[in-house]
Amino acid sequence: MTVVNTPIAGGGKTAAARRWSRKDLTFDKVSFMIVFLVIPVIAYIVFVVSPFVQAAYYSLTDWSGFTPDMNFIGASNYLKLFEDATFVKAVGNSVTLAVVLPLITLIVALIFATLVTIGGPSSGPIRGLRNSSFYRVISFFPYVIPAIVIGIIWSQVYDPSAGLLNGILTGIGLENFKSFAWLGTLGVAMPSVMFVIVWGLIGFYMVLFIAAIKGIPAEIYEAARIDGAGRLRTAVTITIPLIRDNIQTAYIYMGILALDAFVYMAALESGGGPANSTLVMSQQLFTTAFTKGNFGYACAMGVVLALITLLFAGVVFLVNKLTGGTNDVAE
Amino acid sequence: MTNTITEAIVTGGAGARITPGRKTRATAGDRVVGGASHIVLTLWSIVVILPMLWVILSSFKTTKEIFASPFSLPKVWNFDNYVNAWTTSGIGSFFFNTIVVVFGALFLTMLFGAMSAYVLARFQFPGSRLIYYLMLAGLTFPIFLAIVPLFFVLQSIGLLNTLPGLIITYAAFAFPFTVFFLFSFFKSLSTSIAEAAAIDGAGEWRTFFQVMLPMAKPGLATVAILNFVGLWNQFLLPIALNTDPEKYVLTQGMAQFAAQAGYSVDAGALFAAVVITVVPVLIVYMIFQRQLQGSVSQGTNK
Numbered sequence: 258m259t260v261v262n263t264p265i266a267g268g269g270k271t272a273a274a275r276r277w278s279r280k281d282l283t284f285d286k287v288s289f290m291i292v293f294l295v296i297p298v299i300a301y302i303v304f305v306v307s308p309f310v311q312a313a314y315y316s317l318t319d320w321s322g323f324t325p326d327m328n329f330i331g332a333s334n335y336l337k338l339f340e341d342a343t344f345v346k347a348v349g350n351s352v353t354l355a356v357v358l359p360l361i362t363l364i365v366a367l368i369f370a371t372l373v374t375i376g377g378p379s380s381g382p383i384r385g386l387r388n389s390s391f392y393r394v395i396s397f398f399p400y401v402i403p404a405i406v407i408g409i410i411w412s413q414v415y416d417p418s419a420g421l422l423n424g425i426l427t428g429i430g431l432e433n434f435k436s437f438a439w440l441g442t443l444g445v446a447m448p449s450v451m452f453v454i455v456w457g458l459i460g461f462y463m464v465l466f467i468a469a470i471k472g473i474p475a476e477i478y479e480a481a482r483i484d485g486a487g488r489l490r491t492a493v494t495i496t497i498p499l500i501r502d503n504i505q506t507a508y509i510y511m512g513i514l515a516l517d518a519f520v521y522m523a524a525l526e527s528g529g530g531p532a533n534s535t536l537v538m539s540q541q542l543f544t545t546a547f548t549k550g551n552f553g554y555a556c557a558m559g560v561v562l563a564l565i566t567l568l569f570a571g572v573v574f575l576v577n578k579l580t581g582g583t584n585d586v587a588e
Numbered sequence: 589m590t591n592t593i594t595e596a597i598v599t600g601g602a603g604a605r606i607t608p609g610r611k612t613r614a615t616a617g618d619r620v621v622g623g624a625s626h627i628v629l630t631l632w633s634i635v636v637i638l639p640m641l642w643v644i645l646s647s648f649k650t651t652k653e654i655f656a657s658p659f660s661l662p663k664v665w666n667f668d669n670y671v672n673a674w675t676t677s678g679i680g681s682f683f684f685n686t687i688v689v690v691f692g693a694l695f696l697t698m699l700f701g702a703m704s705a706y707v708l709a710r711f712q713f714p715g716s717r718l719i720y721y722l723m724l725a726g727l728t729f730p731i732f733l734a735i736v737p738l739f740f741v742l743q744s745i746g747l748l749n750t751l752p753g754l755i756i757t758y759a760a761f762a763f764p765f766t767v768f769f770l771f772s773f774f775k776s777l778s779t780s781i782a783e784a785a786a787i788d789g790a791g792e793w794r795t796f797f798q799v800m801l802p803m804a805k806p807g808l809a810t811v812a813i814l815n816f817v818g819l820w821n822q823f824l825l826p827i828a829l830n831t832d833p834e835k836y837v838l839t840q841g842m843a844q845f846a847a848q849a850g851y852s853v854d855a856g857a858l859f860a861a862v863v864i865t866v867v868p869v870l871i872v873y874m875i876f877q878r879q880l881q882g883s884v885s886q887g888t889n890k
Binding site for chain 2: 300304305308312369391394395399400406410411456459460461467513527555562563566
């Protein structure tokens with residue numbers, strides 16, 4: 258789930274680590290090593306690592322998947338991808354999601370977390386609002402609902418004629434919304450989908466940031482207050498720099514999730530939305546592979562998706578480093 | 589002011605929320621900011637809860653009533669939709685399959701994840717660095733890259749469209765996270781106890797199962813909760829690798845039911861199916877919300 262940057266073994270011999278020598282080769286030790294490490298790691302390689310490597314290879318072939326025929330065609334799939342207007346559009350949409358979603362979600366989550374932890378009165382000990390745990394419990398709840406069910410709920414809420422949203426809007430006198438198609442109108446569909454994703458994840462990041470802010474010693478806030486810093490100033494110059502590594506981790510998670518977005522789209526815009534305005538890479542990949550049976554081409558899309566994911570993580574690391582953070586992920 | 593400072597020093601350090609020892613006077617500014625904050629957070633809570641309440645309300649209405657008005661109350665409160673959803677959608681079998689798959693995978697990944705993490709944390713041997721990079725790759729690369737070849741891997745060993753195939757795949761993809769988390773946990777455990785066990789004649793197996801594993805309980809609980817939520821929500825793996833409707837898990841079953849309900853216009857049953865899916869989770873959430881939120885902040889801020 259998280260990118261924990263702890264080197265497994267290697268470097269520095271710690272007291273915990275022991276070296277193997279010949280006299281260790283008893284039945285107990287050998288069977289122990291085989292069951293504890295060799296078997297799980299082999300299974301992991303077969304089911305996780307090898308498919309990644311195979312995908313890279315298949316992406317260079319014209320394999321359809323249903324026949325054993327497979328010709329090595331070099332980079333043609335990739336060249337074809339750049340000319341595939343639908344795929345280029347999907348890349349654009351995915352990148353938009355990866356830029357916009359983390360920004361909105363994390364800013365709102367950070368504001369909520371700040372209110373809940375240190376938003377209380379400006380005199381007396383530093384504390385949050387009254388009854389703030391109520392807000393935390395409610396906001397977090399969508400995290401435990403499967404994303405597909407969140408999508409189904411919202412596709413009903415957005416329903417043009419019988420949906421909750423248009424019901425409320427016409428109820429307060431906005432007759433224009435009587436049968437407004439939130440998910441079927443160009444320019445509105447994408448923001449509508451984004452809102453659903455934000456709705457589902459704000460609580461999760463709020464809880465994450467609350468834990469991070471609670472880790473900051475109260476004295477620091479006291480000192481800032483004595484020096485006359487207001488709420489906004491405190492949040493910007495104290496909270497954010499002190500939890501920047503948590504923000505970085507959260508940004509990468511959220512970005513990876515946004516680059517996927519498959520589940521939400523499957524529930525809300527399974528057809529790619531009006532004029533493909535919500536079509537994302539993952540959807541296009543899935544259709545190309547499992548509906549059209551174009552496996553080599555789909556693997557090339559997978560490689561592009563993976564590269565964009567790595568690039569995204571790299572950019573986030575770089576930005577954090579350039580603006581003065583450490584390079585470690587949330588220590 | 590001086591009072592405030594001493595109080596902060598006395599109570600400080602432990603974090604931000606300490607009950608005030610005395611009444612503090614709120615300034616006008618405090619009241620405005622506090623009021624505004626409460627309004628914003630309350631509005632957000634309504635945005636979160638309202639769709640749920642509406643789904644519950646709609647689940648008792650007939651399809652005709654649903655299309656007539658989004659707010660009307662049902663004429664007759666009955667469980668017809670629930671009966672329909674349960675019998676026609678096959679939600680009961682989806683539930684059963686999900687429980688088998690999720691708990692099977694959870695058991696496998698926790699057992700082998702804990703074992704591997706323990707070995708990696710306690711022993712040095714050639715190749716451990718390589719294993720580290722393999723795990724990191726599994727955490728970073730999108731499953732989408734693997735999905736097409738994975739389909740053929742499962743097909744070639746005859747596990748495509750089977751629950752055991754799904755269990756192994758789920759467990760394999762949850763494995764790197766489990767190992768990473770428990771690795772740092774086992775590192776932090778004192779080794780003197782394991783050494784004492786060895787001196788007392790316990791073999792490696794016994795040391796692990798009777799000494800180290802019980803000591804790792806808090807870490808195991810955290811990872812298990814996070815894995816459970818992740819596996820329960822898994823969607824891509826089943827829809828790509830498990831296309832036999834009899835073996836559907838809940839997430840893909842719901843997706844299919846939603847698509848069908850769109851054509852047959854049985855909106856009432858769809859709402860009921862959503863409620864059936866969410867309520868067990870809601871109950872578990874209410875009971876475990878403290879542990880769950882604790883796990884999230886531990887698992888991700890580590």
